[in-house]
Amino acid sequence: MNKKVILDVDTGVDDALGLLLAIRSGELDILGITTVNGNVSVEQATSNTCKILQLAGAEHIPVVQGAGKPILRSTYFEHRVHGKDGLGGALNDMTQRKQPEDGHAVDFIIDQVRKHPGEITLIMTAPMTNLALAIMKYPELVQKVKEVIVMGGVVQGFGNVTPTAEYNIYVDPEAAKHIFWAGFASIKLVGLDVTRKALLREEHIDSLGDTEIARYVRASTADYLQRYQERNGVRACAMHDPLAVGVAINPDLVKTRHYYVDVETRSELCDGQTVCDFQNRLSVKPNVHVCLEVEADEFINLFTRVLRG
Ligand code: RIB
Ligand code: CA
Numbered sequence: 001m002n003k004k005v006i007l008d009v010d011t012g013v014d015d016a017l018g019l020l021l022a023i024r025s026g027e028l029d030i031l032g033i034t035t036v037n038g039n040v041s042v043e044q045a046t047s048n049t050c051k052i053l054q055l056a057g058a059e060h061i062p063v064v065q066g067a068g069k070p071i072l073r074s075t076y077f078e079h080r081v082h083g084k085d086g087l088g089g090a091l092n093d094m095t096q097r098k099q100p101e102d103g104h105a106v107d108f109i110i111d112q113v114r115k116h117p118g119e120i121t122l123i124m125t126a127p128m129t130n131l132a133l134a135i136m137k138y139p140e141l142v143q144k145v146k147e148v149i150v151m152g153g154v155v156q157g158f159g160n161v162t163p164t165a166e167y168n169i170y171v172d173p174e175a176a177k178h179i180f181w182a183g184f185a186s187i188k189l190v191g192l193d194v195t196r197k198a199l200l201r202e203e204h205i206d207s208l209g210d211t212e213i214a215r216y217v218r219a220s221t222a223d224y225l226q227r228y229q230e231r232n233g234v235r236a237c238a239m240h241d242p243l244a245v246g247v248a249i250n251p252d253l254v255k256t257r258h259y260y261v262d263v264e265t266r267s268e269l270c271d272g273q274t275v276c277d278f279q280n281r282l283s284v285k286p287n288v289h290v291c292l293e294v295e296a297d298e299f300i301n302l303f304t305r306v307l308r309g
Pocket of ligand 2: 009010011012014015038039125126241
């Protein structure tokens with residue numbers, strides 16, 4: 001039986017690559033995709049997600065729109081990285097046929113978890129507002145979710161929004177803190193510590209061939225590659241969200257350690273920082289399985305093999 005998953009996305013360039021990997025892998029039973037504000041507005045993220053499902057021939061998968069803003073804070077879009085539309089302009093010419101389902105993402109997550117207790121893996125590749133709201137509305141959800149895989153945070157390196165914070169956590173740190181403290185059986189943190197090692201380079205994109213999907217990957221990552229080179233000195237696409245999907249497909253892609261991880265929410269300089277208690281100085285029970293090593297080549301091979309189809 002394929003692993004039951006719900007993906008929570010702010011479809012953006014790398015969310016879209018993660019969706020394509022999830023859909024084409026054939027390894028995941030995608031119950032639905034929930035959208036949230038983040039890289040772009042929730043409306044734009046929803047439209048982008050519907051278009052990606054059209055591109056992948058997977059219009060049967062439900063898309064359910066979620067929170068339009070973080071729990072307490074204002075929206076913090078990232079058009080500089082993902083472009084005006086959120087997909088690097090790659091699907092501007094596509095007419096969107098697929099529409100989102102009625103209802104709200106929070107209720108969709110609750111309904112699915114009640115329907116499949118103990119079976120669902122939540123793959124979070126965006127600010128975690130929807131999940132935090134779902135827990136507040138239905139606290140029993142925590143005991144009924146099998147695993148939460150979070151693309152977010154950084155525990156040994158520098159941030160990608162501020163010197164200390166990674167984007168998904170930074171946008172809604174209160175949501176992340178609530179989730180880390182909620183008591184989930186398993187939270188796996190796929191942070192920048194490992195996603196920065198999972199780099200899609202132009203030769204990998206060339207290896208995808210000349211299919212519609214390959215042409216989409218090339219078009220959507222063009223500006224992203226440029227931006228990454230300017231910021232990090234290497235022409236590559238950090239596979240943040242796709243690696244979270246990869247970990248759901250094959251947990252052996254990463255090595256984790258169990259630590260107490262918390263989120264700073266009241267700091268002038270370090271808001272949104274994921275603080276990892278490596279030496280158990282605070283004597284708080286570990287709550288997060290932190291990914292510290294990744295089989296990067298194996299993951300890139302998985303991604304290119306699946307997308308080559
Ligand atoms: O820090 C990377 C994360 O922030 C990714 O999920 C990317 O899509 C952005 O949301
Ligand atoms: Ca994302």
